Amino acid sequence: MKIVSLILFFLLSPAQDEVIADIGTAMKAGSAKELIKFANNTIEIKINGESSNYSKERAEVILRKFFNENVPENFNYIHQGSSPEGLKYTIGRYTHASGGYRVVMFIKKIGDKYLIDTLNFSQE
Numbered sequence: 001m002k003i004v005s006l007i008l009f010f011l012l013s014p015a016q017d018e019v020i021a022d023i024g025t026a027m028k029a030g031s032a033k034e035l036i037k038f039a040n041n042t043i044e045i046k047i048n049g050e051s052s053n054y055s056k057e058r059a060e061v062i063l064r065k066f067f068n069e070n071v072p073e074n075f076n077y078i079h080q081g082s083s084p085e086g087l088k089y090t091i092g093r094y095t096h097a098s099g100g101y102r103v104v105m106f107i108k109k110i111g112d113k114y115l116i117d118t119l120n121f122s123q124e
Contacts, residue, residue, distance in 0.1 A: 019038060019107070019113075019114045020077070020080065020088070020090060020107070020114075022034075022038065023035065023038050023090075023105070023107075023116065024075055024076070024077060024092070026038070027072070027075040027092065027094060027103070028072060028074060028075040028076075029072065030067035030070075030071060030072040031067070032060045032061075032063035032064035032066075032067055033060065033064075035063055035116075036056055036059060036060040036063065038107075038114075038115060038116050039056050039059055039115060039116045039119075040056075040108065040110060040115040040116060040117050041055070041056055042054070042055060042056075043056065043059045043116055043117065043118070043119060044117065044118040044119070045059055045062055045063070045118075045119050045120075045121075046118070046119070046120040046121065046122075047066060047121045048121065048122065048123050049122075051120075066121065070094075070096040070101070071096055071097065072094060072095070072096055073095045073096055073097065074093075074094075074095045075092055075093070075094045075095070075103070076092060076093055077090055077091070077092045078091045078092055078093055079091040086108075086109055087106060087107070087108055088106070088107040088108075088109075088114060089104065089105065089106050089107070090103075090104070090105045090107070091103070091104050092104075092105070093124075094121065099123065099124060100123075100124045101121040101122060101123055101124060102121075102122045102124055103119070103120065103121055103122075104118075104119075104120040104122075105118065105119050105120070106118040
């Protein structure tokens with residue numbers, strides 16, 4: 001059983017890494033359309049302490065507005081990890097012309113996909 005678990009871990013790890021890389025690419029591009037592809041059906045978005053849960057459709061509108069108001073210059077991950085329960089988290093830095101945001105994401109495995117459950121932007 002341990003061997004099967006180990007094999008599954010190594011087979012699934014690239015999928016996790018690919019999703020996290022693709023999320024980073026969407027963030028760097030400031031593309032709400034691409035980013036929302038990696039969102040859970042309901043996603044919590046928090047911007048500077050104000051938080052709400054949104055449907056994917058509404059979240060895309062909120063993210064598009066955020067990216068239009070804060071046109072990206074860069075995005076990079078500072079830290080990544082996971083909980084024993086399998087919840088993935090990332091901490092990144094999103095920069096724009098007049099500053100930056102610390103971005104914390106919680107990514108859950110839903111079925112066979114890894115989807116963003118929480119996205120938190122905190123102005124630096």
